Amino acid sequence: MKDITIIGGGLAGLINAILLARSGLKVQLVEKKHYPFHKVCGEFISNEVIPFLEQHGLYPAVLQPVPIHTFMLTSVSGKSSCMPLDLGGFGISRYALDHFLYQKALEAGVECLLDTAVQDVHFAENHFTLTLPHQEQQKSKLVIGAYGKRSRLDKQMHRKFVKERSPYIGVKYHLYADFPADRIALHNFRGGYCGISRIEDGKYNMCYLGSRSDLRKYGSIEAMEKAVLYENPHLKKLFTQSEFLFEKPEVINEVSFAPKRPVEQHILMSGDTAGLITPLCGNGMAMAIHSAKLLSGLIIQHYQQAVLDRGALENAYTKAWTSLFAQRLWVGRNVQRLFGSAFVSELGVGLVSTVKPIARQIMRRTHGKPF
Template sequence: MTDIAIVGGGLAGLVSALGLAKAGLRVVLVEKKVYPFHRVCGEYVSNEVLPYLRALGADPALLQPAAINRFMLTSPKGKALFAPLDLGGFGISRYALDHYLYQVAQQQEVQFILQQTVQDVRFTGDAFTLQLSGGETLAAKVVLGAFGKRANLDRQLNRPFFQARSPYLGIKYHLRYDAPRDLIALHNFKEGYAGISAIEDDRYCFCYLTTRRNLKAHRSIAAMEQAVLCRNPHLRRIFEEADFLYDQPEVINEISFAPKTCIENHMLLCGDAAGMITPLCGNGMAMAIHSGKIATDQVLRYFREGLPRPQLEENYRRAWQQQFAGRLQVGRAVQQLFGSPILSEVAVGALQWLPPLVRLVMRQTHGQPF
């Protein structure tokens, strides 16, 4: 029996695995793909994560990320506002960052089971049994669920958000483009918004969220981009001038921002499995890393202090809610101001004259260095 089984090898899963293994626990992580691989993600990370990553021996500076310290927001008609990013952040592809964390975790003797999924998780006798897609079983004292935005385990756990279809889909490209490398820009369009920011190797991540209705109305991604996104002049310039580096974009369906729980069947859930902030707020990667730290801290207390399992779960729930519940709520509220062309124009126009409000929203959706 291993001490910790982690389901999913994204940022939350990798950071948890690294922290727990570094503390001397036996950790097994199950990931359905093989590193490195791309994910649909905005690929901007708030600098709040840097002290913790450095403490884990995983300083992202080795990957030469782009340093980002300015923010731009545009309305569907192209009206723009600018603001400084007080804490700042960095741009790095998930392809590079996840692979790097995987390599560092291997050095800490994390055991990886790749190209398999967890089909079922049973909790009996104060321990877990995981059924893997390859036919094997895995026994663990603690299970962390870091399986992302939407997974088959969500269906098996009968989680409420999984029962209702989400209207959103996400689309991502990497590209080369002539734009400031210290700027993250969010461009609104009808029923969606797009983000563009620099990453490593003189490239940019261009990722947008829209609705299935938008796609269905135009029958293809390319047609939708020309008919809808390009009405924003800033987006039109990207499509006309950028060198797109993918033959086809990365796409993910059924993105849900509905409230979720951070405990299911005695598993501690972290990252997007526990709750997803709207991409408009641009801080999902930092939240995933922070949730991995919170899970690590509480699991270490559980083993070191001999806590009963109900106390572990309550401590984790309380810490998670304290750190993230407010951010997610603000993110959902902010999203309501965008997507509608009329509301977006009004919101950007008003925020142009209220710089303190822009910075307040940023502070409410970002954390402090940890």
């Protein structure tokens, strides 16, 4: 029987795995894909994570992350404004970063099952039974859910957010573009918004949230982009004057920002699986890393006791997670109302231009502090 099985090998899953394995626990990580692989993600990380990553030898300096210091906002019509990012951040692809952390996990002694999708998780008699492909079953004392924004497991657990249809799709490209290397931009269009920022090797990440209804209306990603995103002249320039590096975009359906619970049926949720913030300046990646630090620390603390008190661990994690992230997620959901509308996006650009103290306060409340 494993001490801990982690379902999902993104940022939260990998960092949980590394820290727990380094503490001497028997850790298994199950990932449905094979590293390296692309994920729909903004690929910008707030600098709040740097002290933690450096402390644990996990800062990917070898990959040459790109420092980013300024934020640009444009309205649907193309009006723009810029402001400094007080804390700043760095750009790096998930393709490179996740593979880097996967190598660290192997070095730490994590048992990694790749190309493996968990079919079912059942809790009974104070342990979990996981069903893998071909009806193989494995047992584990604890399970961490770190499988991202949406999974079949969410449906099997009847998680509340799954029952509520989301209006969003997420689309990501890598490209070579004419754009300042130290800037992250958020470009509004009708029904959504698109972020662009530099990553490693001179490439840029462009990732947007669009409308499922627009995709149905226009019939394809490309047709939707030309009809809707091109209305913003900044986006039209990016789409028509850049060199795109993917044969086709990475796409995810039903991106939901509805509240989630950090513990479901005794499974400890981490990263996006516990709660997804709206993609404003890269908080999702920073939050995933911070949530892994929080959860792994509590697990190690509770495992040091003579008997693992599951209820105490779950209560401690729920309380700590809520204290750290609940307000941040709430602010993110409300700030999102400033995006995707012609009229309101004009107000948002005006706010950044003329009322900078308020804009900075919003930025601070959607970001964490260095940890």
